[in-house]
Amino acid sequence: xxxxxxxxxxxxxxxxxxxxxxxxxxxxxxxxxxxxxxxxxxxxxxxxxxxxxxxxxxxxxxxxxxxxxxxxxxxxxxxxxxxxxxxxxxxxxxxxxxxxxxxxxxxxxxxxxxxxxxxxxxxxxxxxxxxxxxxxxxxxxxxxxxxxxxxxxxxxxxxxxxxxxxxxxxxxxxxxxxxxxxxxxxxxxxxxxxxxxxxxxxxxxxxxxxxxxxxxxxxxxxxxxxxxxxxxxxxxxxxxxxxxxxxxxxxxxxxxxxxxxxxxxxxxxxxxxxxxxxxxxxxxxxxxxxxxxxxx
Ligand SMILES: Nc1ncnc2c1ncn2[C@@H]1O[C@H](COP(=O)(O)OP(=O)(O)O)[C@@H](O)[C@H]1O
Ligand SMILES: [Mg+2]
Numbered sequence: 001x002x003x004x005x006x007x008x009x010x011x012x013x014x015x016x017x018x019x020x021x022x023x024x025x026x027x028x029x030x031x032x033x034x035x036x037x038x039x040x041x042x043x044x045x046x047x048x049x050x051x052x053x054x055x056x057x058x059x060x061x062x063x064x065x066x067x068x069x070x071x072x073x074x075x076x077x078x079x080x081x082x083x084x085x086x087x088x089x090x091x092x093x094x095x096x097x098x099x100x101x102x103x104x105x106x107x108x109x110x111x112x113x114x115x116x117x118x119x120x121x122x123x124x125x126x127x128x129x130x131x132x133x134x135x136x137x138x139x140x141x142x143x144x145x146x147x148x149x150x151x152x153x154x155x156x157x158x159x160x161x162x163x164x165x166x167x168x169x170x171x172x173x174x175x176x177x178x179x180x181x182x183x184x185x186x187x188x189x190x191x192x193x194x195x196x197x198x199x200x201x202x203x204x205x206x207x208x209x210x211x212x213x214x215x216x217x218x219x220x221x222x223x224x225x226x227x228x229x230x231x232x233x234x235x236x237x238x239x240x241x242x243x244x245x246x247x248x249x250x251x252x253x254x255x256x257x258x259x260x261x262x263x264x265x266x267x268x269x270x271x272x273x274x275x276x277x278x279x280x281x282x283x284x285x286x287x288x289x290x291x292x293x294x295x296x
Contacts, residue, residue, distance in 0.1 A: 028139040032161035036177020038148040041199040043071040046145040048249045052265035058140035061106040065157045066147040070112035077245035083111035094131040150184040163193040169200045186222045195229040207231030230264040232257045
């Protein structure tokens with residue numbers, strides 16, 4: 001596989017030959033939710049975190065980058081008129097394909113079907129990233145729900161995020177695959193904050209134990225430091241929410257896991273810190289760093 005940063009640099013060279021870059025105003029903070037293994041709770045986490053941050057007064061958009069699976073729509077009981085396929089194939093602009101989710105969150109659908117996935121070549125990813133960059137001036141947070149694993153598409157989306165939130169469960173394969181994602185990001189020169197959320201755990205002690213394992217391995221072998229964002233207990237509230245197609249923050253607002261999500265959202269709420277961070281860490285700056293190298 002071609003070095004990821006190099007591949008993106010090539011893409012960006014083409015992109016900056018257009019003029020759109022100068023129109024990008026930086027405000028949104030981009031968070032990528034990811035995992036090594038599928039089915040660990042990414043989409044449920046992404047939706048509920050989006051709502052929790054929205055309730056703190058921010059404009060939040062979820063971009064469903066788990067292309068072709070339309071899980072955001074299923075789990076929010078919504079159906080979007082347009083998907084990224086309309087942007088790529090039918091020349092809709094990014095504003096046209098944004099739909100409404102619960103409680104005022106905005107959603108961009110990744111579509112449902114194999115066609116959406118098969119059209120994600122380098123050119124189309126470039127087009128998409130360029131268009132997402134335009135949303136920086138109108139959104140406070142862009143939450144990207146990625147697919148699992150370390151495919152090129154997943155890495156492309158993560159590399160442009162200000163912060164990563166990696167979800168892992170106590171399952172040893174989830175932990176191992178999570179480490180593989182951290183390794184791939186580090187190898188590709190990712191410099192943003194790496195937050196860890198442990199999901200489907202029994203208690204705080206177990207959650208911290210899992211985080212410590214992952215952090216020790218990352219410290220020792222990759223020389224990177226991870227941040228513990230929080231944990232969610234194993235809870236029947238999640239399956240109930242999935243079945244009812246209603247985020248658990250709405251269906252079970254007082255449950256322990258809803259409280260945990262609300263506390264995690266507060267981590268992103270400090271506007272002063274947010275602006276400070278953004279100056280060094282904007283999406284546009286990330287793209288530039290990726291494509292031209294740091295300090296270039
Ligand atoms: N905290 C939790 N407690 C119990 N089950 C959970 C929890 N989080 C996720 N799940 C289970 O995992 C399934 C997959 O969740 P989902 O968010 O779709 O994962 P992903 O997006 O990583 O594939 C859910 O349908 C639910 O059954
Ligand atoms: Mg998912």
